[in-house]
Amino acid sequence: MSTGSSSKVKFFSGEEIPLELHKVRIVQKLFLNPIDQRLKAMQTAGYNTFQLNTLDVFLDMLTDSGTNAMSDNQVASMLQADDAYAGSQSFYRMEAAIQEVFGTKYVLPVHQGRAAENIISQVFIKKGDIIPMNYHFTTTKAHMEINGGTIFEIYTDEALKIKSTNPFKGNIDVSKFKDLIKEYGAERIPFIRFEASTNLIGGQPFSIANMREVCKIAKDNGIMTLLDASLIGENAYMIKQREAEFKNTPIKDILLAMFNLVDLSYFSSRKVSSTRGGGICTNRKDLYEKMRDLVTLYEGFLTYGGMSVREIEAMAVGIRETTDETVISQSPSFIAYLVNELDKIGIPVVTPAGALGCHVDCMGFLPHVPQSQYPAGALAAALYIISGCRGMERGTISSVRDADGNDVLADVELLRLAFPRRVFTLSQTKFVLDRLTWLYKNRNLVGGLKFVEEPSVLRFFNGRLEPTSNWAEKLVNQFKADFGDSL
Numbered sequence: 001m002s003t004g005s006s007s008k009v010k011f012f013s014g015e016e017i018p019l020e021l022h023k024v025r026i027v028q029k030l031f032l033n034p035i036d037q038r039l040k041a042m043q044t045a046g047y048n049t050f051q052l053n054t055l056d057v058f059l060d061m062l063t064d065s066g067t068n069a070m071s072d073n074q075v076a077s078m079l080q081a082d083d084a085y086a087g088s089q090s091f092y093r094m095e096a097a098i099q100e101v102f103g104t105k106y107v108l109p110v111h112q113g114r115a116a117e118n119i120i121s122q123v124f125i126k127k128g129d130i131i132p133m134n135y136h137f138t139t140t141k142a143h144m145e146i147n148g149g150t151i152f153e154i155y156t157d158e159a160l161k162i163k164s165t166n167p168f169k170g171n172i173d174v175s176k177f178k179d180l181i182k183e184y185g186a187e188r189i190p191f192i193r194f195e196a197s198t199n200l201i202g203g204q205p206f207s208i209a210n211m212r213e214v215c216k217i218a219k220d221n222g223i224m225t226l227l228d229a230s231l232i233g234e235n236a237y238m239i240k241q242r243e244a245e246f247k248n249t250p251i252k253d254i255l256l257a258m259f260n261l262v263d264l265s266y267f268s269s270r271k272v273s274s275t276r277g278g279g280i281c282t283n284r285k286d287l288y289e290k291m292r293d294l295v296t297l298y299e300g301f302l303t304y305g306g307m308s309v310r311e312i313e314a315m316a317v318g319i320r321e322t323t324d325e326t327v328i329s330q331s332p333s334f335i336a337y338l339v340n341e342l343d344k345i346g347i348p349v350v351t352p353a354g355a356l357g358c359h360v361d362c363m364g365f366l367p368h369v370p371q372s373q374y375p376a377g378a379l380a381a382a383l384y385i386i387s388g389c390r391g392m393e394r395g396t397i398s399s400v401r402d403a404d405g406n407d408v409l410a411d412v413e414l415l416r417l418a419f420p421r422r423v424f425t426l427s428q429t430k431f432v433l434d435r436l437t438w439l440y441k442n443r444n445l446v447g448g449l450k451f452v453e454e455p456s457v458l459r460f461f462n463g464r465l466e467p468t469s470n471w472a473e474k475l476v477n478q479f480k481a482d483f484g485d486s487l
């Protein structure tokens with residue numbers, strides 16, 4: 001398997017652009033509708049990008065979950081799926097791929113990442129436990145809290161800074177970990193969790209040096225180590241790019257080094273390999289045996305775990321492809337291109353560029369919109385109206401109200417523009433850059449949002465909002481004045 005990467009291709013012109021190291025053989029038609037139609041679609045969707053129909057969306061940058069492009073080999077593998085309730089060959093092929101790529105002997109299949117979180121939390125967390133981690137993920141936090149655990153995010157001081165040159169904002173702060181052990185005692189800490197390419201703080205990686213240090217402290221104190229490997233390929237790629245010791249190490253060896261440090265790991269296959277599904281992996285028989293029966297109870301028999309055998313086949317191929325640098329570098333190099341171009345022209349974005357997507361800092365972009373009027377939601381709506389590109393609000397709308405019903409203002413107001421793997425081309429990326437640049441010039445036209453229908457749980461999915469003034473119409477008029485009848 002070739003292990004080249006687009007980041008290694010230099011252009012004679014000196015231009016720093018990523019190169020697609022794949023050819024497009026199956027395509028899906030996209031619709032870039034006129035701006036009046038997009039305004040109407042946004043109104044119908046209650047100014048919530050989750051509520052849009054993809055027929056109205058040009059570039060769908062909502063998420064990388066289940067939206068990566070599959071390879072020809074993944075699609076082909078689905079034909080050899082072995083339909084069997086028990087003992088399916090498809091499972092054994094997937095198990096062999098995990099043993100080879102992650103270096104872990106035992107594999108429990110589950111229907112998606114949060115199912116692994118459910119089982120791990122039920123088995124290992126008891127009421128009153130303390131769970132340290134670099135940063136939470138929404139579903140992780142929910143499962144751990146339901147089981148009586150309290151999460152402690154022990155990230156470093158750099159982690160939440162929008163503008164930074166720190167290559168490893170996903171690192172764990174070692175001294176905060178030591179303090180937690182001192183304060184609560186190791187007995188109350190069932191495990192410490194590392195999340196690869198830390199999702200909610202902008203897809204930021206941790207280093208192997210940090211992992212080694214934290215794992216040593218954990219081991220010395222008898223604390224188990226857990227790795228959320230949903231975005232492991234991208235974290236491995238960024239280690240190769242940013243951690244001097246691993247500059248010349250093949251990705252496959254970086255992956256093995258990471259898994260080798262921890263007791264237990266799990267992943268969402270929606271991210272790792274563009275299929276539904278997930279898995280829990282370990283080399284420790286005692287841990288495997290503790291979890292095994294819950295897989296049969298909640299997920300399905302041990303050789304399918306709630307997945308179809310076709311998905312299991314595609315997952316096996318996808319896991320092997322995670323060791324191919326041309327595959328895992330694609331999304332980070334396109335994200336880096338967009339982030340660096342935006343940064344150059346002074347548009348506020350999270351730096352350094354990470355995995356998953358480009359994260360626009362909406363409080364910096366729309367300083368005149370108070371946080372109580374949801375700047376990240378407003379910017380997501382405005383970008384959709386002027387470009388047909390759909391991003392995701394990751395700010396106060398995604399938080400929950402406190403016990404008194406007050407909004408809890410988020411640490412950061414981000415608009416995430418996700419780059420599913422090998423889905424978008426460079427000209428599409430340049431289109432996003434162009435429209436964001438125009439929007440930044442006209443940012444004073446963008447106003448705030450307010451809720452008109454607010455569900456009490458996970459309001460960001462199904463909530464409906466409206467603009468606090470007629471700013472959307474003014475934005476449309478300015479667009480028409482500048483672009484004429486261009487889409």
Ligand SMILES: *Cc1c(COP(=O)(O)O)cnc(C)c1O
Pocket residue numbers: 065112113114115137139140195199228230231268269270271277278
């Ligand atoms: C997506 C994700 C999960 C949850 O996985 P699902 O397959 O969506 O249930 C857990 N952790 C991280 C880091 C993720 O990105």
